[in-house]
Amino acid sequence: MSVLCLVDGEHYFPVTKSAVDKIESKGYDVKLLLFIGGTEKLRDTNVDIISEMFNKPVLFGQDHSKVPYDLIEESIKEYDVGMVVDLSDEPVVNYSIRFNIATIALLNGCMYKGSDFEFKALEEEDVLNNPSYKIIGTGKRIGKTAVSAYTARLINKDSDFVPCVVAMGRGGPQIPEIVRGDKIHLTPKYLMEKSDKGFHAASDHWEDALMSRVLTVGCRRCAGGMAGRVYETNMVEGAMMTNDLDVNLVALEGSGSAIPPVKADKQIVLVGGHQPMETLTEYFGPYRIKLADLIIITMCDEQICSREKLDDLLIKIHEINPNADIVPTIFRPHPVDDISNKNILFATTAPESVQPLLKDYLEENFNCNVVAISSHLSNRPLLQRDIEENIDNIDCMLTELKAAAVDVATKDALNKGLEVVYCDNIPIAINDEYDLDKSIMNIVYEAKESFNKKD
Numbered sequence: 339m340s341v342l343c344l345v346d347g348e349h350y351f352p353v354t355k356s357a358v359d360k361i362e363s364k365g366y367d368v369k370l371l372l373f374i375g376g377t378e379k380l381r382d383t384n385v386d387i388i389s390e391m392f393n394k395p396v397l398f399g400q401d402h403s404k405v406p407y408d409l410i411e412e413s414i415k416e417y418d419v420g421m422v423v424d425l426s427d428e429p430v431v432n433y434s435i436r437f438n439i440a441t442i443a444l445l446n447g448c449m450y451k452g453s454d455f456e457f458k459a460l461e462e463e464d465v466l467n468n469p470s471y472k473i474i475g476t477g478k479r480i481g482k483t484a485v486s487a488y489t490a491r492l493i494n495k496d497s498d499f500v501p502c503v504v505a506m507g508r509g510g511p512q513i514p515e516i517v518r519g520d521k522i523h524l525t526p527k528y529l530m531e532k533s534d535k536g537f538h539a540a541s542d543h544w545e546d547a548l549m550s551r552v553l554t555v556g557c558r559r560c561a562g563g564m565a566g567r568v569y570e571t572n573m574v575e576g577a578m579m580t581n582d583l584d585v586n587l588v589a590l591e592g593s594g595s596a597i598p599p600v601k602a603d604k605q606i607v608l609v610g611g612h613q614p615m616e617t618l619t620e621y622f623g624p625y626r627i628k629l630a631d632l633i634i635i636t637m638c639d640e641q642i643c644s645r646e647k648l649d650d651l652l653i654k655i656h657e658i659n660p661n662a663d664i665v666p667t668i669f670r671p672h673p674v675d676d677i678s679n680k681n682i683l684f685a686t687t688a689p690e691s692v693q694p695l696l697k698d699y700l701e702e703n704f705n706c707n708v709v710a711i712s713s714h715l716s717n718r719p720l721l722q723r724d725i726e727e728n729i730d731n732i733d734c735m736l737t738e739l740k741a742a743a744v745d746v747a748t749k750d751a752l753n754k755g756l757e758v759v760y761c762d763n764i765p766i767a768i769n770d771e772y773d774l775d776k777s778i779m780n781i782v783y784e785a786k787e788s789f790n791k792k793d
Contacts, residue, residue: 339420341368342413344439346430347376355392357425369417370395372410375430377402405435407442414446424452434620441625444565460567462601463574466588467581469789470602471781474566474592476618476626479687479716480610481636481669483542484763486591487549489606489778493587494552499782502553502580505542505591506573506598510558514576516583517554519547526748526758533744542591545739549674549762555579559593565622566597573598587782595626603785606632606778609655611643611666612689619654627658632781635666638768641691648768663780665772669763670699673736677759678705680734683725684761685715685747687738706734715740715747725750736761 341361345354354371362368371394377383389396397413399406413419422443424436431439440457443450450457473489475482486503493501522528524547532544543556557576561569573590577600580588590598607630609618617623627633633655638648648666655664671684677700688696690713697708709732712724725735725747735751735758737743743760751758767774 339366340418341366342410342417342419342422343368343371344374344410344422344424344426345371346374346426347378347380348427348430349376349425351388351391354425358392358394361423366421368394369419370397370413372397372406372413373402374399374405374410374426375402376426405431405439407438410439411442411446414443414448419446419448421449421451424450437621438624440565441622441628444625445628457565458563458567460565460597461599463577463599464601465574465578465581466600466602468586468588469782469786470588470590470600471604471606471785472590472592472598472602473606473608474597474626474629475595475608475610476623477610477613478594480608480613481763481765482591482593482608483545484549484669485606485608485634485636485765486542486589487546487762488765490546490550490552490589492775492778493782494550496779496782499587500585501587501589502555502583502585503543503546503550503589503591504555504557504573504576504580504598504600505546506557506559506568506571506576506593506596507542508559508593509541510543510556510572511541512558512572514572514579515543515556516579517543517547517556519551520553524548526752526760529739529744530748530752533749542593546591548739548760553583553585559596562594562596565625566592566595568596568599571599574600587786597626597629603788604631604781605629606634606781607662609633609635609651611635611637611639611648611651615647615651615654618651619658624658627655627662630659630662631784632777633659633662633664634765634774635664636669636765638666639668639692639695641695642689663777665774665777666768667765667774668768670766671696671736672762672764673704673759674762675759677734677736679707680757681707681709681732682734682736683709683728683732684711685721685724685735685737685743686711686713686761687715687740689713700736715743718746721746722750729754729756733757734759738763
């Protein structure tokens with residue numbers, strides 16, 4: 339494996355030379371050394387003399403006071419580097435600088451390794467026979483499945499495409515599972531029966547099938563690394579199954595901040611407006627943002643994400659990835675069945691701060707009476723409490739489709755003889771400056787074009 343060593347002038351050359359020799363003694367091929375700082379300590383910065391001393395090509399950045407990120411990337415590409423080894427230390431590097439270096443390495447398919455850390459690039463299997471796009475996120479609970487279902491539903495209206503969704507989740511099946519959302523009617527009773535038989539009937543591929551009415555393939559995954567690698571998944575097998583299905587476009591849906599290990603033609607990255615700014619602009623936030631062709635910022639309600647924060651977020655995301663289209667959005671509930679004249683309890687994962695807004699929206703747009711809203715859909719004990727407090731005053735349970743929606747909300751409501759209606763969340767651009775549907779379809783047609791160029 340070809341290696342790029344990042345070194346500094348803080349270390350004496352014989353010490354650095356010994357470390358480089360140790361790397362090569364393990365069978366690695368050190369192609370060059372790149373000084374990333376501390377060069378003010380050097381008596382001589384003559385490249386030829388230093389190269390002769392190390393018997394390796396040596397590079398310096400133009401500004402010796404800054405880490406030469408561009409030169410690191412250029413060197414990786416020019417020398418076909420497979421691993422970047424960091425032989426530097428503070429004060430030349432710190433945590434933030436090292437995450438920046440790691441991002442560059444991983445985006446270029448390299449391992450980034452230090453004395454006590456190692457980051458591996460995402461391994462992507464090229465197994466699809468159809469155009470594809472990924473939907474990934476910078477965290478959990480930012481609306482990936484809602485956006486995935488909306489996107490599939492939008493694409494399905496275009497006669498050029500027959501889409502399907504391959505989703506992986508923490509509760510997915512041992513063997514990839516096909517759900518014919520395009521053919522079967524997924525009722526609350528049907529999903530509860532599935533749950534009673536041991537299925538995770540609220541896994542993301544079930545939600546995608548229910549909300550989008552397209553074919554889905556459910557997969558599982560365990561663990562998620564800092565840069566999105568999973569420890570174990572059967573998603574590659576699930577993706578390969580689509581090659582034998584009557585579809586011509588594949589969506590690969592991530593889980594939490596974990597990234598599908600399948601190569602796609604385009605990538606949509608979701609960013610949560612509620613997330614701390616440093617989560618997005620530091621650590622591996624920039625890595626995920628740089629992967630994007632389209633960035634959808636979700637949860638941009640002022641109660642969740644102030645206008646000042648959103649403006650700052652838009653600027654910083656554009657600085658990280660100036661080539662990506664960016665669309666800030668809000669979510670609004672949309673029941674999949676009629677709830678007119680119903681007294682409802684709405685179970686959601688939305689925060690309590692937007693409950694008044696959601697209540698008004700449901701009552702104004704769907705002619706119902708919202709008796710109460712529970713924001714505890716991801717917390718079974720608190721959800722159970724909210725149901726018990728309100729169940730005698732309602733005749734309909736309206737709920738998003740999450741795990742507790744089936745084994746708690748659906749079960750309790752059906753046992754009481756109440757109607758259960760599932761609720762989709764529709765992403766809506768914050769104003770007319772943005773066209774979410776157009777941005778999504780642009781990605782789809784670009785994915786098709788990119789795929790066709792492979793032939």
